[in-house]
Amino acid sequence: MTATTETVWTADEQALLGTLADMVVPRDEPMPSATDVDVHTAGVDAVAALRPDLVEPVRALLDRVRERAPQDLAELMADHPAEFRALAELVAGAYFLEPRVAGLLGYRARRALPLGDLAQQSNELVDLVAPVVARGNRWRTTDGDGVQS
Structure with missing residues (x-):
């Protein structure tokens, strides 16, 4: 230890x-x-x-x-x-x-993985969620009437 x-x-x-x-x-x-x-x-x-x-x-x-x-x-x-x-x-x-x-x-510690370029990862995340953000807020009503905006 x-x-x-x-x-x-x-x-x-x-x-x-x-x-x-x-x-x-x-x-x-x-x-x-x-x-x-x-x-x-x-x-x-x-x-x-x-x-x-x-x-x-x-x-x-x-x-x-x-x-x-x-x-x-x-x-x-x-x-x-x-x-x-x-x-x-x-x-x-x-x-x-x-x-x-x-x-x-018999446990072998996990190897640390490099994080890489965090700015690039952040940009990729923004691109990935862009269609959801563009669609706007949407949710299902509790009475089952469908989707509301």
């Missing part, structure tokens, strides 16, 4: 994230657990950089479970459903970004 330039989570939060992440993605040979591939450290930082909306719900979950960690995944899901969804997205995103996991799954 490539490290990000900013650490979003404290060391205590990372430790708790590791516990919860391994509930979400336990080791199941040949697949590693979440903490086996550092999901709880660099992984969640990388996902948080892309999905900052997940940080606060997950941080709220960490605050709620800090005093008494859930016994299992079912308890975590039942007691904190909204925050669990954010945790699951964060952990799954970090897990599947990990090159080792992608390799074990």
